[in-house]
Amino acid sequence: MALPPEHLEYAHRGYGMDQSWYEWSMLPARPAVKWPNGAKIALWVSTAIEFFPLNAPAEPFRAPGSISTPYPDLRHYTLRDYGNRVGIFRIMKVLEKFGITPSVAINSAVAERYPRLIEEVVKRNWEVIAGGVDMGHLHHGGLDEAIESAWIEECLATLRSATGQPVKGWLSPARSQSMRTMDLVAAQGVDYICDWVNDEMPYPITTQNGGLTAMPHSHEINDVTIVLQYKRSEEEFTQHVIDQFEVLYAEAGADNGRIMALTIHPWIIGQPHRIKALENALTHIMGKGGVWAATGTEILDAWRGQ
Amino acid sequence: MAGVQKSDPDLYDYWPYLDRPKIVWPGGAKVALWVAPNIEYYELDPPVNPSRKPWPRPVPDILTYGARDYGNRVGHWRLMEVLDHCGVRGSVSLNVALCGHHPEIIEACAKRGWEFYSHGIYNTRFCYNMDEAQERAIIEDAIETVKKHTGQMIAGWLAPALTHTERTMDLLAEYGIAYTCDLFCDDQPQPVNVKQGKFISIPYSLEMNDIIHYNVNLGAPRRYADIIKANFDQLYEEGESSGTVMCIPLHAYAVGHPHRIGPFAEALEYITGHDDVWVATGREIAEFYYENYYDKTAAAIAAQKVGG
Numbered sequence: 001m002a003l004p005p006e007h008l009e010y011a012h013r014g015y016g017m018d019q020s021w022y023e024w025s026m027l028p029a030r031p032a033v034k035w036p037n038g039a040k041i042a043l044w045v046s047t048a049i050e051f052f053p054l055n056a057p058a059e060p061f062r063a064p065g066s067i068s069t070p071y072p073d074l075r076h077y078t079l080r081d082y083g084n085r086v087g088i089f090r091i092m093k094v095l096e097k098f099g100i101t102p103s104v105a106i107n108s109a110v111a112e113r114y115p116r117l118i119e120e121v122v123k124r125n126w127e128v129i130a131g132g133v134d135m136g137h138l139h140h141g142g143l144d145e146a147i148e149s150a151w152i153e154e155c156l157a158t159l160r161s162a163t164g165q166p167v168k169g170w171l172s173p174a175r176s177q178s179m180r181t182m183d184l185v186a187a188q189g190v191d192y193i194c195d196w197v198n199d200e201m202p203y204p205i206t207t208q209n210g211g212l213t214a215m216p217h218s219h220e221i222n223d224v225t226i227v228l229q230y231k232r233s234e235e236e237f238t239q240h241v242i243d244q245f246e247v248l249y250a251e252a253g254a255d256n257g258r259i260m261a262l263t264i265h266p267w268i269i270g271q272p273h274r275i276k277a278l279e280n281a282l283t284h285i286m287g288k289g290g291v292w293a294a295t296g297t298e299i300l301d302a303w304r305g306q
Numbered sequence: 307m308a309g310v311q312k313s314d315p316d317l318y319d320y321w322p323y324l325d326r327p328k329i330v331w332p333g334g335a336k337v338a339l340w341v342a343p344n345i346e347y348y349e350l351d352p353p354v355n356p357s358r359k360p361w362p363r364p365v366p367d368i369l370t371y372g373a374r375d376y377g378n379r380v381g382h383w384r385l386m387e388v389l390d391h392c393g394v395r396g397s398v399s400l401n402v403a404l405c406g407h408h409p410e411i412i413e414a415c416a417k418r419g420w421e422f423y424s425h426g427i428y429n430t431r432f433c434y435n436m437d438e439a440q441e442r443a444i445i446e447d448a449i450e451t452v453k454k455h456t457g458q459m460i461a462g463w464l465a466p467a468l469t470h471t472e473r474t475m476d477l478l479a480e481y482g483i484a485y486t487c488d489l490f491c492d493d494q495p496q497p498v499n500v501k502q503g504k505f506i507s508i509p510y511s512l513e514m515n516d517i518i519h520y521n522v523n524l525g526a527p528r529r530y531a532d533i534i535k536a537n538f539d540q541l542y543e544e545g546e547s548s549g550t551v552m553c554i555p556l557h558a559y560a561v562g563h564p565h566r567i568g569p570f571a572e573a574l575e576y577i578t579g580h581d582d583v584w585v586a587t588g589r590e591i592a593e594f595y596y597e598n599y600y601d602k603t604a605a606a607i608a609a610q611k612v613g614g
Contacts, residue, residue, distance in 0.1 A: 001435055001437060002435070002436065002437035002439070002440055003353075003355065003356075003435050003436055003437075003440060004353070006353045007353050007355065007431060007436075007440070008431075008440055008443055008444070010403060010427065010428075012349065013403050013406055013407070014406050014407070015406060015407065015409070016407060017375075017407070018347075018349050018350055018351075018407070019350050019351075019366075024378075024379075024407065024408060025379060026378075026379060026383060026410060026411075027379055027380045027383060028383045029410075060363070060364045061362075061363055061364075140363070140364050141364040141365050141366060142364060174369075175368065175369045176363060176368075176369065177366060177368050178366070179366055195368060195369075195372075196368065196372045197369060197372040197373050197376060198371075198372035198373070198374075198375035198376040198379055198380075199376065199379055199380060200380055200564075219369070219373070220563055220565070221565065229524070230524045230526070231524060232526060236526055239528075240527070240565045241565075243527070243564065243565040243566075243568055244563070244564045244565040245564075246568075247564035247565070247567060247568060248564050251384075251564075
């Protein structure tokens with residue numbers, strides 16, 4: 001028995017990456033970055049307003065947090081909907097206490113279902129990022145191009161109309177893309193993409209329809225990863241956030257700037273026993289000095305301006 | 307060789323951790339410490355091996371692909387600083403195609419006197435179902451690629467993504483490779499039975515491996531430091547009667563995250579702060595073992611072999 005010959009052929013073996021979306025680039029080799037007012041850290045808090053449909057398909061896979069027991073999975077459906085009814089308002093209070101304006105990735109289905117919630121978001125000037133249609137509409141390699149394009153159009157048109165904002169950021173549900181997702185969102189006026197987890201700073205992406213910037217929307221310092229996947233306690237959540245922050249702060253040093261991205265979901269961190277874990281982490285970070293809390297677009301504009 | 311599966315890999319003899327010839331590492335050290343950063347390249351869309359899928363999600367699985375790429379863009383540089391700080395030269399478990407993709411990483415490691423050994427071509431190319439000619443081709447590729455980019459003859463082998471065939475160890479020995487990292491059954495080096503020549507296993511620990519800790523056992527950063535220190539304390543104590551080997555296999559895409567690097571650095575400082583530790587590379591441990599203990603151990607194993 002042998003493998004077909006293609007298994008020992010390496011078409012992309014050579015300098016740089018094996019795809020053409022972005023260039024190989026080592027973080028320490030890049031020029032220093034300066035943030036407004038000499039801040040060392042740009043703190044980017046991102047939250048999410050999501051709809052996990054009761055009939056989400058099992059194929060090609062289910063988004064983390066998706067319904068998972070046999071239909072009708074009221075348990076997970078309502079646990080997630082808790083975030084939109086209750087948890088998000090706890091997050092709003094904590095962020096207001098520190099004067100932090102976050103970015104929020106919204107599934108357009110929520111804008112149609114809960115306009116009252118969107119009003120509260122808009123009133124607070126939160127920056128709206130497009131989060132896809134809902135957590136059952138996953139972009140993936142097997143998705144028909146026309147369908148994918150229509151989903152993106154539906155998401156962006158709904159959110160732009162509901163919020164009056166330009167909506168320039170994109171976060172795919174479950175960070176899942178097809179080979180064309182970035183081409184399609186770039187064609188529809190998206191400016192930056194939040195799906196990539198390979199960097200701690202912005203970097204350029206090339207698409208067939210112009211450029212995008214990859215923004216380091218955190219997957220690790222993210223309550224889905226820390227609490228749902230790693231099953232950490234509330235104290236450990238706070239510790240992870242502070243540890244991340246302290247290392248980035250030290251690395252920024254006297255003449256560089258770093259981004260501390262913190263991703264939170266109202267159905268996780270918005271639970272009564274967890275919300276203080278967020279507050280405690282932010283108390284540490286915002287008490288430090290040299291921290292600029294900003295939205296994704298604000299950070300991107302400052303980064304591009306140098 | 308397809309079809310019949312054996313109950314025993316026939317690679318080594320049972321050899322209890324009792325009454326073995328005493329090992330003393332250079333300088334009278336009790337523990338030989340080696341740190342093995344895996345420097346890997348995962349392809350976005352590789353050919354799919356019939357025995358294993360390259361990615362958990364459908365291609366393009368940009369989440370996992372990106373998480374691996376993070377190690378090269380960001381994590382490696384942070385991890386290398388910690389090793390520099392502790393005076394540790396890495397023994398790089400290398401997907402050799404990375405020499406072409408990211409030569410800057412290879413140069414930075416070579417400049418520090420790190421060892422390079424083979425971890426296959428890419429971590430998305432698996433050895434399952436290869437015939438002998440194909441397996442020879444990847445071994446020759448690894449030897450030639452590492453020699454061309456670093457001048458080093460590879461001494462060690464960690465199968466790509468831990469994928470093997472029944473003939474792997476025989477072929478490695480035939481090509482003059484000195485040690486395998488794929489056998490996890492001991493805390494000291496041991497002879498491996500091969501068709502021709504000599505071959506040994508150097509302990510490479512899955513228990514101390516950051517990927518097993520973080521991605522399989524879902525461990526916390528401070529607990530990682532705790533188990534590294536506990537593993538070391540025990541091996542240091544036992545090393546008094548006969549020298550032990552401690553390996554810390556790493557992946558910059560796991561341990562190199564800001565919230566994880568601090569506790570790891572503290573654990574490595576703890577270990578290297580002890581007097582009787584030989585901070586070595588895999589090649590150095592293998593060379594010392596061949597020179598001083600291989601024959602003695604092989605003879606002792608043969609003498610105690612049941613029916614032998």
